[in-house]
Structures are given as structure tokens and as C-alpha cells.
Amino acid sequence: MKRTDGNHQVILAKRPAGLPQLTDFEMRMIPLAPIGPDQALVQIIWLSIDGFMIARMRPEENYAAGVNPGDVMQAYGVGRVTQSNRTDRHVGDFVFGPFGMQQWAIDDGNPMTRTLDPAFGPIQSALGIQGISGWSAYFGLLDVGQPKPGETVAVSAGAGAVGALVGQIASLNGCKTIAIVGSEAKAAQTVGEYGYTASVVRGSSDFSERLKQAAPGGIDVYFDNVGGDLYDDVLECINTFGRVVVCGRLATAHLTDTAQDFGPRDHNTLLVKRIRKQGFLVSDYAARFTEATSAIAAWQAEGKIKLAEDVLVGLGQAPAALIRLVTGGNNGKQLVRIAE
Amino acid sequence: MKRTDGNHQVILAKRPAGLPQLTDFEMRMIPLAPIGPDQALVQIIWLSIDGFMIARMRPEENYAAGVNPGDVMQAYGVGRVTQSNRTDRHVGDFVFGPFGMQQWAIDDGNPMTRTLDPAFGPIQSALGIQGISGWSAYFGLLDVGQPKPGETVAVSAGAGAVGALVGQIASLNGCKTIAIVGSEAKAAQTVGEYGYTASVVRGSSDFSERLKQAAPGGIDVYFDNVGGDLYDDVLECINTFGRVVVCGRLATAHLTDTAQDFGPRDHNTLLVKRIRKQGFLVSDYAARFTEATSAIAAWQAEGKIKLAEDVLVGLGQAPAALIRLVTGGNNGKQLVRIAE
Numbered sequence: 001m002k003r004t005d006g007n008h009q010v011i012l013a014k015r016p017a018g019l020p021q022l023t024d025f026e027m028r029m030i031p032l033a034p035i036g037p038d039q040a041l042v043q044i045i046w047l048s049i050d051g052f053m054i055a056r057m058r059p060e061e062n063y064a065a066g067v068n069p070g071d072v073m074q075a076y077g078v079g080r081v082t083q084s085n086r087t088d089r090h091v092g093d094f095v096f097g098p099f100g101m102q103q104w105a106i107d108d109g110n111p112m113t114r115t116l117d118p119a120f121g122p123i124q125s126a127l128g129i130q131g132i133s134g135w136s137a138y139f140g141l142l143d144v145g146q147p148k149p150g151e152t153v154a155v156s157a158g159a160g161a162v163g164a165l166v167g168q169i170a171s172l173n174g175c176k177t178i179a180i181v182g183s184e185a186k187a188a189q190t191v192g193e194y195g196y197t198a199s200v201v202r203g204s205s206d207f208s209e210r211l212k213q214a215a216p217g218g219i220d221v222y223f224d225n226v227g228g229d230l231y232d233d234v235l236e237c238i239n240t241f242g243r244v245v246v247c248g249r250l251a252t253a254h255l256t257d258t259a260q261d262f263g264p265r266d267h268n269t270l271l272v273k274r275i276r277k278q279g280f281l282v283s284d285y286a287a288r289f290t291e292a293t294s295a296i297a298a299w300q301a302e303g304k305i306k307l308a309e310d311v312l313v314g315l316g317q318a319p320a321a322l323i324r325l326v327t328g329g330n331n332g333k334q335l336v337r338i339a340e
Numbered sequence: 341m342k343r344t345d346g347n348h349q350v351i352l353a354k355r356p357a358g359l360p361q362l363t364d365f366e367m368r369m370i371p372l373a374p375i376g377p378d379q380a381l382v383q384i385i386w387l388s389i390d391g392f393m394i395a396r397m398r399p400e401e402n403y404a405a406g407v408n409p410g411d412v413m414q415a416y417g418v419g420r421v422t423q424s425n426r427t428d429r430h431v432g433d434f435v436f437g438p439f440g441m442q443q444w445a446i447d448d449g450n451p452m453t454r455t456l457d458p459a460f461g462p463i464q465s466a467l468g469i470q471g472i473s474g475w476s477a478y479f480g481l482l483d484v485g486q487p488k489p490g491e492t493v494a495v496s497a498g499a500g501a502v503g504a505l506v507g508q509i510a511s512l513n514g515c516k517t518i519a520i521v522g523s524e525a526k527a528a529q530t531v532g533e534y535g536y537t538a539s540v541v542r543g544s545s546d547f548s549e550r551l552k553q554a555a556p557g558g559i560d561v562y563f564d565n566v567g568g569d570l571y572d573d574v575l576e577c578i579n580t581f582g583r584v585v586v587c588g589r590l591a592t593a594h595l596t597d598t599a600q601d602f603g604p605r606d607h608n609t610l611l612v613k614r615i616r617k618q619g620f621l622v623s624d625y626a627a628r629f630t631e632a633t634s635a636i637a638a639w640q641a642e643g644k645i646k647l648a649e650d651v652l653v654g655l656g657q658a659p660a661a662l663i664r665l666v667t668g669g670n671n672g673k674q675l676v677r678i679a680e
Contacts (some may be wrong), residue, residue, distance in 0.1 A: 048674075063580075200526045227611075240403075246611045271567075271586045271620035272403045275615045279610035 007032045010073045010101035010318050016057055019254050019326055024057075025087040025319040026207060027075065032104055040107040044099050048076040048127035049321040049334035050161075051225065056255035063281055072237045073101040073318065076132060076325060078116065078123050079339075081107070093289075094118060101318045120297050128161050128333035129300065129307040130293050136247060136282040137165035138292040141223060142173075144245045144280045149174030151220035154211075154237075156230060158199065160325075161307060161333035165296075166223045167196045168305045178214050180198040180230070182328035187329070193308070208233050218242075226251045235269050244277040250326060308332025347372045350413045350441035350658050356397055359594050359666055364397075365413065365659040372444055380424040380447040384439050388416040388467035388673035389661040390501075391565065394593035403621055413441040413658070416472060418456065418463050419679075421447070434458060434465040441658045443678060460637055468501050468673035469640065469647040470633050476587060476622040478503035478632040481563060482513075484585045484620045489514030491560035493550075494577075496570055497590060498539065499526040499648060500665075501673035505538045505636075506563045508645045515561075518554050520570070522668035529671070533648065549556050558582075566591045575609050584617040590666060648672030 006029045013026040035041050056066045056074055067074050077099035079087045089095065089107060097113030099105035106115050116126050128134065140162075147153050157163045158179025167177045167190065179190035179199040187199040198214040200207065211234065218239035224231055228251025231244075238244065270277060284324040285292070299305040310319045310331045315338040324330045346369045353366040375381050396406045396414055407414050417439035421429045429435065429447060437453030437463075439445035447453050456466050468474065487493050493510040497503045498519025506532065507517045517538040519530035527539040538554040540547065551574065560577035564571055568591025571584075578584065609619060625632070638644040650671045652661045655678040664670045 081406065196401040249611055270617060271589055271621070273620055274620065274624065276619075277610060279614040279616075281611070281614055284614065 006030065007102055007104040009103075009313055010315060012057060012067045012071055012073055014069050015059065016254060020054065020319070020323055022319050022323065027316060030079050035085055035106060037085050038108060040086045040089040040095075042079040042095055042097070042099060042105045042107050043096075043339055044079040044103055044105055045337065045339045046078040046124040046127055047101060047315075047318055047321075047336040048078075048132065048340060049318070049325050049330075049336060050076070050132060051248050051250050051253065051325060054251070054326060058253075063283075070106040072278065074098065075101045075318070076127055077105070078126050079105065080299065086209060086225065089115065094123045096131065098290050101315065103315060107269055116314040117185050121300065124335055126310065127335060128309065129165060129305070130296055132282060133161035133290045133307070133333055134282075134296045135285060135289055136162045137169055139282060139285040139288070140245045140247045140280045141166050141169050141221070141287070144278050145221040145223060145243050146292045147173055147175045147221045149219060150176075152176040152197075152215050152217060153221045153223060154180060154215065154225045154234060155196075155225070156180045156202075156234070156329075157182075157225040158196065159190050159194070159332065160330070162227060162247060163225055164190070164194045164224070164307055164332055165305065168299075170221075171195050171197075172299065176215075176217075176308055177218065178211070179320055180211070182206070182227075186328075189308075193306070199298050202233075208236060209239055220338055221245065223247060225249075228252050232266070235266055238269070238273060238275055240273040240275075242273060242275045244275060246277060246279045254326065283293070309335055310339050311335045313337050346370065347442055348443040348655055349443075352397060352407045352409050352411055352413055354409050355399065356594060358410070360394065360397065360659070360663055361660050362663070363474050367656060374424055375425055375446060377425050379547055380420040380421050380426045380429040380435075382393065382417075382435055382437070382439060382445045382447050383422050383678045383679055384417045384419040384443060384445055385677065386418040386464040386467055387439075387441060387655075387658055387661075387676040387678060388418075388472065389658070389665050389670075389676060390416070390472060390586050391590050391593065391665060393462065393662055394666060395589070398593070401621075403419060405470045405611065412555070413436065415441045415658070416467055417445070418466050419445065424615045430457065434463045436471065441655065443655060458631070461640065462590050464472060464649065464675055467675060469505065469645070470636055472502035472622060473647070473673055474505055475625060475632045476502045476620075477509055477634060479622060479628070480511050480585045480587045480620045480626040481506050481561070483625070485561040485583050485675055487513055487515045487561045490516075490517040490639070491541065492520040492537075492555050493534075493561040493563060494520060494555065494559045494574060496520045496542075497522075497565040497588065497668075498536065499530050500565060500670070502587060503563070503565055504530070504647055504672055505645065508532050508639075510561075511535050511537075512644060516555075517558075518551070518559065520551070520566075520574070526668075526671075529648075533646070537669060542570055543574075548576060549578055561585065563587060565589075568592050572606070575606055578609070578613060578615055579616075580613040582613060582615045584615060586617060586619045594666065629672045649675055651677050653677050 057204040081093040094116040117276040156164045176197045179196040190199045225248035386534035421433040434596040495503045516537045518537040530536040530539045567589040
């Protein structure tokens, strides 16, 4: 590997009006300056495509700084250190960090950036099963959802990177699991590959009826990656003292107008059923990421947990990868490979 | 006191279409049969008027059995035992129980019914500060809301029976308190009599702005007795890691059509701010009612907590009392006195 004479980047050209379109992005090439003191140069190999990117493109207040038109699109990545003036990085190290959608990144000690131990498996695992997706599933399910053996756990986007892991961790905890998915292919995959007890395809008029058939004893924990009106349908099936983990909002993150005429539809049901609904951000658990990574790696080594990877190749494919994620076109963890 | 030759009752004549109207109720007089073995006869003196009654009149599934047209309206009451074939009740005992809106009730050992200790103060306290209202405030705030000293607690229906006690208990725990109320008179009362730090009258176009001024550091616990679109306005002010106690739903309990075009408006905010929103029913804490009663009575004895009583006189006033409660016309605990 050698340093090229330029850095190709994916830029947010304009804020999406609704779902992001390819025309909301553009490619740019900038010269790569020499690294300074306490900096390392990282050649990015893998980009992670995650649902949180959608809300980051919006102007509203969020839990983290957003992307403005003209900025490099945010993305977590895994890469290789090719030059280093840092004592904690060595040429050849593989590193994980919030590097953005670009070929080269400067590692200047961002606390999120860390050196990877290749003993944990393929380096891109740090973006999925051993990274944000795995941690989100682990803490969101176990700490917020608190499933008990014998309970039923339903997961929206059940074949997605977080969802597929939630289903498997719930099964490891002795729960029945219901995947809510967007296609018959994913329904078959969630049961066949991820071991869900049952799966239900959303979007048809008899969804509620089929969900009730799949969960005849009701749902105790709803791990929600989607929100929107799907949540209202699932809510009917949630048992008294159920828990809703609000982990994602794929159905609503892109909306420019969420105004409605009346209050939240879930208020009555939460009251009647004493349901706890709690927002959740995996970043709050940063001090315990190592715990989660070790637990997941142990399950992985025993063949008890796995995650499909869906790889597009080339930096220019990154916007398309994001659109695939939002529209449900991906299979498991969405990655973009941008270097060998 | 002597037994009359009939029992006047308030009957649900038909299910309300929207807010209850006087014409939804009718009076009936039935003969009073002799009591049987293990029964006591109770002359009801005080009726409690509570927000939960609204939803009980609706046909939808609820957490407790509802009232059907032709049934005696449900209500908690306090009365005097005038005859007894029960070993646990003696003539002259004062008892609390789910006696309904009527002059006379049979006490046949319903587990909710209990003999009152007049040492705890006026017997009607068992319907308010030392009863359902007090327990709802105590457990809802302390167990579900979990306020920490220095935090800000906002309370909708802040001058109501539950709300007024929530505000005072929150103050006793070292919190700043904001009453959200329906009139300027209640705004003055909540600050002047119940010791709220500030109060804000709902319903005006600048409500959100005034709430932000009253809670410049944001709201950490929202004790919600109301729901509806007020909740959406308050939600904007709730801090990250805030808690919403869903205790009541005065704004929506009467609605016959809660259908909306889209999912819950709070989903995004709960996620971004990691807010916990939890339904709450005081009946789940029945095993700890004595703890709450003792704590409240001790505060009462020290002059640290109080609750205004709003009394209408005569059984025929019970429907009007309920309508007052829903429309915010009451001041503190709404009671109906139906006997001396």
C-alpha cells in the first residue's frame, strides 16, 4: 500500500428532502497534506453504513453534531495505519474510528478511535458484530429491555445488523423471538440463519393479525429499530409490564415534517399496560464496550451468534449503500469496501 | 343514622360521546335487601371523584373492568358500618372501599375494602391525601420518576389531587417544581399553597415559551396526569435522561377516535434524549400502601404536605363532580358528600 496523491471523499451536497437520493451527495478529491505531530495517517479499508446517518443529515438538534452541506459524510471505518507520529499507533496497525466517507483519514487521538486486535476475527467485525451493531444489541436488549427467560422478544428490522444480533442474544437468554422484516426472503433468513422462533413481514393489511398469531402469548420486549406506524401496530401486542427499547427510527429519521394534530398514540396503552419505553444510545455504554465485545466474541467462537455482511465495493458506492439501508435493501451489516 | 327503605344510585345511562354529559347518567332507587352471612352494610358518606372513571365508561379494554350502561357508576367511597355479619367489621366502623355512586353498599370482603383508623385524620383523607391520590403521587414520583435533589419536576394538572401532592413530595425531596395548570387562579394556588417553584397556565399560544422560562434548566421528571398535545409541548423541555411518569390521561381518556395518520410523536425525542416513559398504576403498589400512608401522614403531621378538598353535597351531584374534574373546574381533591 502506498499513499496516493489525493484523497477522494463523499460530500453531502444538499440536505435530503425526505429519503436521501444519490443526487444529495457528490464526490470530491482533495490533496493530502503531510501529517503533523501526534497524528497518524489511516488508509480506510471498510466503511460502516448505519441508520444513525439519516438523522445526522437533518438540521434539527440531535444527540451528536450533524453533517452540513459541503462536509464529508460521517461514517465509522476500519483502516490501516500507513504513517504515524503517534506513540500509540504503529505502521500496519488496524484501527477503528469515526473516519468519514473518504479514502484517507487523520488519526489525531479522537477518543472513539482504537487499535484493533486481529485475533478477534476479520477486521470489519469491528464495524458490526464486535462494534456499534453488537454493542447496541447487547446493551439495548440486556440493560434496557431486560428480557427474562421464557419471555417473547420482537425485533423490528429483525434481519438488520442490530436486529439480527438482538434476536440471537435474546435466544441465548432463553426467550422466544419474533423478527419483523420487510420481505419474505428476510423472513426465511431470520428463522433459518439467525434462529428466530418466527418472523412476520410488515406492510400488509393483515400484519397485526399475523403478528398476533406469531406471538400468541403477546410480546414482552419490543426492540424497535424502526418507529413510525409499525410501532403502533406492535404496541397492540405488547403485554402488561412490557418494555420498548427505542433504539432506531428508520421509518421517521428522514421526515422533514413530523407535525401531527394530536398527542402520542401510545400514551393510553403505556398507561394501561404499565409499559416502559426508553430511548437508548449505545454511546452511553462506552465504558462497557469491552465487556460486550468479549461476550459477543465468546458466543461467536462457540458458533452461537453470527451476522451476515452485505458488501458494496468502492467509495463511490457509499451513498447507494446508505440508501439501501434505509429502504431495506441490505442483508445484515451494510459495509463498503474501499481498499484492499 | 338509620337505614332508609331504599338505596339511591347513580347509573350510567349511556356511554358518553366525548366528554361525559349530565344526560349520560340517571338516578335510580332500588329497595335495600337484608344483608347475608359475611356481609356488612355500609352507609356511604363520602364519594371520591377520580380521573380513572372516564376511561372506565368506555368500551375498550382497560386495566380494570369498566362500567356498562345500566350499571351503578364506579367510585371509591368512605362510609360507616351500620349492620354487620362480618367478624372484621363492627357497627360504627369507618370503612374505605370501591362502593360505587350510591347511598348504601354491601361490604362482602372485597380485598380493596378496609377499616379506617380515625387517628389518621378526617375520614375523607382516605380518599385523597392518605388514599389513592396520595399513593399515586408517592409511588409514581418516587418509584417511577426517581427524582434526584436539585432536579426539576414538572406536573400536569399540578393543582389536582395527585398533582398537588406530587409537587409537595418533590419539594420535600429537594427538587424544583413546576405546576402546569388550567387557570391563573390555580397558578397562584400551586405556588402559594403547595409551594411549587413556578407555575405555567396551559392552553395559550406562548405556552412552550413560558414553560421554558419557568424551567430554564429543563425538566428532569415530567409527572403526566393529562397526556394529549400538552405532552408534546412539554417533551421539548425534557432533559436528556429525563423520565416521564404516565399516570393519567385526562386529555384523551374520553376520546372515541384516537386514530392518527402516523406513529407516536415522541419516538425521536425519546431516542435522542434517552428518555424513559413508563406507564404507572397505583394498584400495582397495593402491598406498599401502608408505607405510603405512614410517610404521608408523618409529613402531614409536620405541616409539610396538604391537599385542598373540593366538596359537592348530595349523591345527585356526583355526575356534575365528575364533569368538573374532567374540565378542570375542581380545586384539589374532588369529593361528594352524600350523608352526615
